[in-house]
Amino acid sequence: MQLSKIKIPKKYLKIGAWIIGVFLIVCMALGVVAYNKREALLKKMVAKAITKANKDFGLDVKIGAATFDGLSTVKMTGITVVPKDRDTLASINELSVGVKLLPLIFGTVKLSQVKLNQGFVNIVLKDSTTNIDFILKRKKKDSTENKNKVNLADIASNVMNEVLYKIPDDMDVKNMRFKFNDNDTAKLTFDTQAIINNGDLTSTINVNNRESIWHIDGYVNPGSKKLSFTVYADGKKLELPYLNQKLHAKLSFDTLQTELKNAKYSGDDYKISGSWSVKNMLINQPRIASNDIIVQSAKLDADVLIGPNFISLDSTSTAYLKNATIHPFVKYTLGKNKIYELKLRAEEQDAQSIFDAFPQGLFESLEGLKVKGKVKYDLNFYLDTKIPDSVRFNSTLTPVDFKIVQWGKTNLQKINSAFVYTPYEYGKPMRDITIGPANANFTPLGSISKNFVNSVLTAEDPSFFTHNGFVEESIRKSIAINYKEKKFKRGGSTISMQLVKNIYLSRQKTLARKAEEILIVWLIEHNHLVTKQRMLEVYFNIIELGQNIYGIGEASRYYFGKQPADLTIGEGIFLASIVPRPKAAMYKFVADGSLKPYMYNYFRFMGNIMAKRGFATADSTNYGFYNVRLREGLRRYLAPDSAAVDTVLVDEDGEAMPVVMQDKSKNLFDRIFGPSKTDSVSKRNNNMPADTTKTNKQLRQERREQRRLEREKVVGG
Template sequence: MIKALLSKITRKQLIIGGIVLGVLFVGFIIAFAIVYHKREALLASTITRVQTKLANDYQIDLNIGRAYFSGLATVSLENVNVTPRGREQLAGVKHASVSVKLFPLITGDVRLGQLRAYDAHIRLMKKDSLSNYDFIFQEPDSAALATDDERLTEGDDSAINMARTINRMLNNVLYKIPEDMELRNFTITYHDDSTHQRISVPKADITNGNLTSAVFLNDNKAAWQVSGKLRPGKRQLYVKVHANGQRIALPLLERKFGLKLSFDTIETRLSEVYWTNNERLHIKGEWAVKNLLIDHWRIAQEHVVVPDAHIDAEVVVGEKHIELSNSSTVTVKKLKIHPYFRYTTFPTKTYAVGVETPEMDAQDLFDAFPKGLFESLEGIRVAGRIRYKMDAFLDTSNPDSVRFNSDMEQKGFKVNAWGKANIPKINGTFVYTPYEEEQPVRDIIVGPENPDFIPLNEISSNLKNAILTTEDPSFFTHNGFVEEAIRSSIATNYKEKAFKRGGSTISMQLVKNVYLNRNKTIVRKLEEILIVWLMESTRAVSKERMFEVYLNIIEWGRNVYGITEAARYYFGKHPSDLSIGESIYLASIVPRPKSGLYSFTWSGGLKPYILPYFRYIGNIMARRGLTPSDSSGDYGFYSVSLRESLRPERPVTIDTLQLDMPPTDFDADLEQMRGLLDRIFGKDSNQTENP
């Protein structure tokens, strides 16, 4: 084929082609000669532009003692200093030389070939509230920085093509990694009013992409070994950090944030970066750590040790979304988890989150828990097979449409030994200790031995139905969790931009009170969820017994615990005699029991602000057949009368405004409850709210 093509080329065409190539070659030589002779001027012009941009955009002075070409494509710099205006010097280097690769320059890519740096330093200084590095946290105008091909073409000129933007950012990092480097006497120091840290690197080399370095912390108190394989041109990196059998600690985190963090070895790998259909950018990598220790009072009461963890991750970036693929895998011992996350920016912002595990031996789940993470579950032994799947989706333009689904498949699951939690203990008499401000109040015997303990069948049905309606309407039918309550919680918390609603069931409240300590740590909620699942899925405790214990231990006022104490304290009654009005009132103060007395006037009646609550809850109970319909619509509101000895003194003048003022934003709390109960029961309950 090639011979046939050559045979068709005439001598005249060959001459013309040769002339064209010759002209191009001569033009290239001339251009190269011009650039070569003017390169010093070009270098000076480039430095001036950089200095001007740093000064204008970040108020940083860049001073260079001398800059010159020391080779065809090598620039040498001497006595370079970087100083934010009005602050301490940030960085400096006595001598550095940098060479760039020529061929990538043709396409506009600046890729480093060699880097030499001697006597370099970075000094991070903070005094009071001023630092010499705060410019780092200034937000750049990302829309202005994006190139034309990084913008979306769907009508919104300000929207960024995320795939091309991240690809450009990744290139900017990778292409600045030299394949050959010689670094000598490099130090990083951090100093503030209470902390001083120093990291020194006497020697770091990259030879043909092979990284070797030693890092010393605080004048050789700790020595780290850093090695790796760097192939930035192929978009591949591998770095390993260890300390020759010793633990690597980060004391700065402990001094600044109280976080103890240490490990034996950590490895990270960028294995592959590629495009599909020139639209989706795929980034694959790995991360592994051995004997990771985490200790912080907000995370767990005891330090948490992860002996071995490995993450295989694939991030996929498109024009309008970034996604952690569900092919990603987190491995801890024999436990494998496939997480999923997707964030979309256009046309509306949406979030999708998912977690899935393959079918596995149930014991593998509990064996994978790091030591110190879930104290109450230590020693548990289970049998059977399990598989878990959860997915959630939130459209920020319509938070109330949030989706949440959770499913735990079980095959022959059972508990052979309960460990520290001993969930079945509440089937008999036990001692419950309530806490106030992390201090024990008193011991309460939960059982017939306590004269204030009352069996479930002796408690007024008015009280039981009111509590179930307000706290957990589907308690006797759910498996410990109510997905509708979780969906409502997500929607409310997003709209409020704060944690306003938790979505706890009676099962979860019982577990929190009886089985868990009062340490407010992040993992306690996860521990609560696990114990609820164990209690409900194994039927270790009946629903009736759970509800009975719950009503006998929950707080209803200052040092008032259990329904017997509450009925006697507020109304001088036995729990079996509580009216519908008294029951709705007691249900209303469960979320904030210490504010209960504020609801009453000096005459013993309830303040007007609570009347809409009575009407709303009463109407729902009537619709469900839990109480007779009240034609007046007040459901016993006006018959509730506080015990006389608890009533405040009669004021000299009656301030009607104070009668209408709740202790907190009661209307907002009521609206949150409406949101959940309306989703469960429908909105017909509002139709008869006002008689």
């Protein structure tokens, strides 16, 4: 089909030409006027900016001279910025800034070039103040004034554009120094030279007067929202001593690479795609691990989604550790009630590649371990802070034809025969204990009273014989309780985990040790390296049950002058009660060797649970409470009867055994990683901390029980 030609009369073409011509002439005239007046306009703009900086931020800004250099470039000299009552923040001798004209017409400032010659930026921390706290004050004021609901996606888009638009196409920075002073205890200087030429970036940074020379090389294309660069140091690892000085940590690496691939809206969400990789990264922080951890090769291809009220690392992201891969999903939803989500998915892959991918120094006991087969892993965690009891937690490491073919540094089957166990207290070894027939106190599982066995299993790990090392429901409940209490009040360790922690691992409370504990438990349980019966037998022979009392053989003789086989149900329940806090055992007795009345509730609770499970007879004798008597030789060491007692905490569902006495650690972090040195010293000086005061309910129960005993005494008389 051929379209007919549109004929426009010549007079209309002439009128159109005249209009365009007049418009161009007007624009040129305005341009000429603006060009001639631009110096005056520039002075007004500079004066206005200086006034605004002083009014809004309390900044004293001075500019020696400001003139145009060419059509769209402004050259300034003698620039200083001094916050009110603070140290000078910045000083620049010469600065030339060029902007792109076309975006400027539409109100967007994009830099075309930047030239800077000699200057400094100086950040000073003095006690609780800094010379950049005017930024924080401004942000606080803005947040107070802006009561409307913010959209995180829009904020991310605006921030990204602001950052990218300030990256020029061409840049030449010479003799620029960045200084940082932290209360005169740590000082950093970065003498910087940087060039951007048609998008190619090269930069050299002299750290602390040639302590180290850093390089940043890469490519920047702010218009298409793409950039990439590599950071490395001359002849050594790139590190920052300040971290070691201030945070007691060490972080270094050979190279660090980052790439921004794209940043744009995806529906209502703002999506940032990029990658980050590192070579030979070394981490040393006492709460992470007691030694250096080296990540040889790691990379993250990430898609970050920022929605109206959430930030997430999307599941399309992939993390690489050597030849192992995993897909993470992390989401944080803001609002009146925050929501935390975490998912990890590792598709079925070669098991040896997984073990080889572990950072060096992370799992010392497993270094050199050889395996065959495949494994896959899935983790799902979801916590809505409005309803913490509904927290979801699932973690599954699935073996496929998995087999251990060579041990690493530690033979995980060593406990199948006699071995030497060394307990530690406050980081120091106590004594060597032979776990085997050569030790007179060693007690085979068959020679231990069922009353003790069932009491401890009920208290510590009711499903020991049916689980595979972990109880997800117990972990889930612990997460909910600990979140609600805002402290580490309940743990989720099984007997398997306690055994591995004591037998195979160091005493330090670190993240690395906890992760190693979990992995070793999985290896032992899923490969049936040790039978459940042997694990329980070893556990009962190493368990701490008092001050320098280890194992049921020592404990039964120490407290009751009995063989482990002869323990009554009451004695078994008592010994189970001291497992969480064994050094406080003697506090539970009064001067005549009988138990303090507040323990009665504990016995009733324990006895009822054991009766429901067929481990005891539903009681008419108070589950042996009144028959428990400390052997006579120990009674002279008892604390006065007036000593404060501990509090019995009972789970509402009646299934998980309560801890009789709780550690008074300050927070979750301290409970995970251990107390500070100050706390340790305090504990060494006070091995038996005072218990909490009795509740009114306990006092009433004690009075009723006392009256009952008096009536029985009268009747008996």
